[in-house]
Amino acid sequence: MEVHVNGIPDYLEAWIVTQRWYAGKGRAPRFEDIGGFELEDVSDGSHGQVSIRVHLILDHAANPVLYQVPLTERRTPLPGGESGLVATLVDESGSTHIYDGPFDPAYATALLRLILDEREVQDPRTSGRLAARGHRYPYGDGLGVVSSRVLGGEQSNTSIVYETVLRGDGPGSPVICKLFRALHDGDNPDVVLTEALGTAGSTVAPRVIGHLTGQWRDSGKPHGLATGHLAFAEEFLPGVQDAWRVALRAADVGEDFTAPSRALGETTAEMHRTLATALPSRATTPADIVQIVSNMRERFEMAAAQVPSLAVYREALREVYVRAASSPWPPLQRIHGDFHLGQVLAVPGRGWVVLDFEGEPLRPMTERSLPDIPLRDVAGMLRSFDYVAGSIALSQPGRSVTEWALACRRAFLDGYIERSGRDVRAHRAVLDAFEIDKALYEAVYEARNRPAWLSIPRDAITRLIERATQS
Structure with a gap:
């Protein structure tokens, strides 16, 4: 040896x-x-x-x-x-x-x-x-x-x-x-x-x-x-499924999933409310907004360098980021940081249970431990519902469950707003920017690992830009 x-x-x-x-x-x-x-x-x-x-x-x-x-x-x-x-x-x-x-x-x-x-x-x-x-x-x-x-x-x-x-x-x-x-x-x-x-x-x-x-x-x-x-x-919670599998099965058989989606929004709001009380939080300053939006711009440029087809969004995203920067922002607090359907378990008699609070794996640990915008988590879950629809469209050509996903997204936001008392739709420009930011990350991942799935985040970026720039 x-x-x-x-x-x-x-x-x-x-x-x-x-x-x-x-x-x-x-x-x-x-x-x-x-x-x-x-x-x-x-x-x-x-x-x-x-x-x-x-x-x-x-x-x-x-x-x-x-x-x-x-x-x-x-x-x-x-x-x-x-x-x-x-x-x-x-x-x-x-x-x-x-x-x-x-x-x-x-x-x-x-x-x-x-x-x-x-x-x-x-x-x-x-x-x-x-x-x-x-x-x-x-x-x-x-x-x-x-x-x-x-x-x-x-x-x-x-x-x-x-x-x-x-x-x-x-x-x-x-x-x-x-x-x-x-x-x-x-x-x-x-x-x-x-x-x-x-x-x-x-x-x-x-x-x-x-x-x-x-x-x-x-x-x-x-x-x-x-x-x-x-x-x-x-x-450990054995014998239970994560929300991704539960939602995917519901979408596949055409089952209404708005009630579970609304409950998931309520659970997310409860998570944020408890973390805001238990751990330090503070008002978002103009300097915070400048830094976060600047980071979004940098991530777009890095994404476009790795996925050149994303470059067509450059001009439109400038307007998206300007609108986000000039909109009202919620306070900074500790958040999940990598929130999607795969991070939540459906536990009988208990409801939704959230796992894995390590945050986004590609971000430095020091950044993951800082207060952040709770809309980042909301955007992550909205993207996850979109992925359910996209995965079915890819596996079953010619079939669309887009309306199913849109209904789930609306129900999730309704549940979050009701439990949190905070109308996230009043922060729509900021929420759209976070969702686009997440979709850009997804585009890089798909280009590297599953090129056939690249259409899911690309279509979402197109849709979100159109809504953000026309509202």
């Missing part, structure tokens, strides 16, 4: 660059192991037999990114663990099987216990400096781990789903723990916003179990240390 001077073995470097959460694809990595911590194997099936270490690996290529890479080592293969196998090393003493931590019950159990027991662990390479600390919320009291599995399909994080038991052998509620793969100095919005909603008594987000914070060396920070969230555990 070859090991680079930065402490990263060849097998690990080769494995990292193939993972979905690795953001440096297409570039030569420059990895450095900057620290981490060890966990005790406390799982029933392998107690004390598995070595567990969490590595913090910095990629210096282009924009530096810090990755969290938990690994386990076993002398005998983990039954059913093939999907998590990183490497098998053979030496004179035998074989060592190395696994991606979330796929190994030993690590999964140790991680949740670290949170539930509110323990601290230290980095053995830094003379006992604090490396991680667990924090439990009341909903996590008395929980024990029965089993774990990795939830598939995620891009930037890895989520572990646990079956739990209450102390005393009663059944516990399922838990999902999101392991943040790319780490950032400062609080993660998903943790902050979900915890703020729960502390305020709101049920629009899953109940919080707890979180894990970490500390690592960073020469660019005061005292040479950075602190951020490593993992976040919350209530």
Whole structure:
């Protein structure tokens, strides 16, 4: 086994660059192991037999990114663990099987216990400096781990789903723990916003179990240390569908979806109202408006550079942005930031439940943690209804559910206005600008990944410009 001077073995470097959460694809990595911590194997099936270490690996290529890479080592293969196998090393003493931590019950159990027991662990390479600390919320009291599995399909994080038991052998509620793969100095919005909603008594987000914070060396920070969230555990809601699937099925069979859309508008308003109360908010200043509109102009130019067919909108969008800048704006507050039908679950007996408050993945974490305009979330959901209609038109040529989508959009706004007491239609010019901004992002995504879908955001931009410039 070859090991680079930065402490990263060849097998690990080769494995990292193939993972979905690795953001440096297409570039030569420059990895450095900057620290981490060890966990005790406390799982029933392998107690004390598995070595567990969490590595913090910095990629210096282009924009530096810090990755969290938990690994386990076993002398005998983990039954059913093939999907998590990183490497098998053979030496004179035998074989060592190395696994991606979330796929190994030993690590999964140790991680949740670290949170539930509110323990601290230290980095053995830094003379006992604090490396991680667990924090439990009341909903996590008395929980024990029965089993774990990795939830598939995620891009930037890895989520572990646990079956739990209450102390005393009663059944516990399922838990999902999101392991943040790319780490950032400062609080993660998903943790902050979900915890703020729960502390305020709101049920629009899953109940919080707890979180894990970490500390690592960073020469660019005061005292040479950075602190951020490593993992976040919350209530798991099994056997439910997200709003995208529910809405798509309704549109496909021609089912009226205005009542659920109105309820979703009410849930969105409740989310915004609670966040505005629980976390700092302030009036939007002229300088804020200038900056936000300037950012929209810049994003258009970047989008047009990547999708040249968008350049035809340049002149018309100048008028759209001028109208938005001269219109009334609502206050700034914390928002979801990446709001669409796929971020909402339909939970029987509870209604709509909102997930994933990390914000727009392409925006820097520092920006995602700042107060923003709630119309950004409203625009995101309006775009999502439009995507339902567009996806059906593409999959069923000649069929149109445009009127279905328009009815859902109107119902969503009606529900939002009623619950919030704020007439977002009075901010129509601003809302249109945000929706166009979102559609431009979609156009770049589709051009890169699904060119056949580019017509969905393009048609929306055309329609929105026509309405915005004729009103």
